[in-house]
Amino acid sequence: MTWQPQSLPADHPPANSGKVGVLLVNLGTPDAPDTKSVKRYLAEFLSDKRVVEIPQIAWQPILRGIILNTRPKKSAHAYQQVWSEDGSPLAAITRRQAEALQVRLGEQVLVDWAMRYGNPSIDNRLRALKDAGCERILLAPLYPQYSGATTATVADKAADTLRDLRWQMTLRTLPPYHDHPAYLDALEADLTHQLDALPFAPEVLMLSFHGMPQRTLELGDPYHCHCHKTARLLGERIGRDGMRIVTTFQSRFGPAKWLEPATDTTIDELAAQGTKRLAVAMPGFSADCLETLEEIAIQGKEQFLDAGGSDFAALTCLNDSAPGMDMVEALARQELSGWI
Ligand SMILES: C=CC1=C(C)c2cc3[nH]c(cc4nc(cc5[nH]c(cc1n2)c(C)c5CCC(=O)O)C(CCC(=O)O)=C4C)c(C)c3C=C
Ligand SMILES: [Fe+2]
């Protein structure tokens, strides 16, 4: 006999009358652009075994003995270059994305935001949503491309909170959306608009993604493949005559081999080969942050112009732009199906 689900009357009320929450999550950032705050943030971030996949017994002495005594000062200086009146760009933009999504989804859903490292923490905001009556929560890591170091560690952190609760809320997680039509539509609209508005026609459009150790690819992390799929699908939509598209990986950290080609090396090579006009888009970042505003818009520009380039543009991320929020809303509504 085949199994038949029990039929419910058409007007059957939701099985659970509690509220629905959405928690937007991004990587994290220090509370202030000073050495002490950056040190606290980096200690948490770089102690995550999903981020640095070296046995902690070997890694912690290097982290505490060397890295946390040198890097925070340098990074604090970089954060000072991009810090805004509203604080860290990454946190300020994520907050604006949450506010815009709240308006779009209306009263039936409570929208909040959190940072994986630093504040506001995932634990703090999950508990706040629960206290506000949310029995179902969509956890939405805003990373288009999946990686253990980003998407998975957000789920790990949320599970730590659930583990501690007698009466858990029900969680869904937003899947990676590297090839989702809503993501590609948003990037196509936003990047086309930005490219059209440039005072020069780029010969090269660089699609620069955050890097990862090469080893993670060999261990089966889909991140590298997701980045290349995004780049291919986006290239098919925004390619134009006279503009070549190249895909690179930025923000290399530590001595291990990272995914290649590296953004900084490629910038030098392009200039050496005679490229004069370069635009860089960073489609893997859903919000502008230190890595886009300092590393590319400031350092990358200086590097390209010093190497002989004449025009450089760092294009902005989707942030809380209309196309960006159309995407976040579409992704959220898809995952909230049956809940709202
Ligand atoms: C082993 C080190 C790192 C891995 C792996 C890594 C992966 C990774 N990171 C992002 C997104 C962001 N990273 C940002 C900053 C940042 N990243 C690392 C190191 C690794 N990232 C460091 C040490 C820092 C801090 C700044 C510095 O000291 O250079 C940020 C910006 C944060 C901000 O406050 O603005 C983002 C965003 C992804 C997507 C990713 C893997 C796919
Ligand atoms: Fe990073």
Ligand SMILES: [Fe+2]
């Ligand atoms: Fe960086």
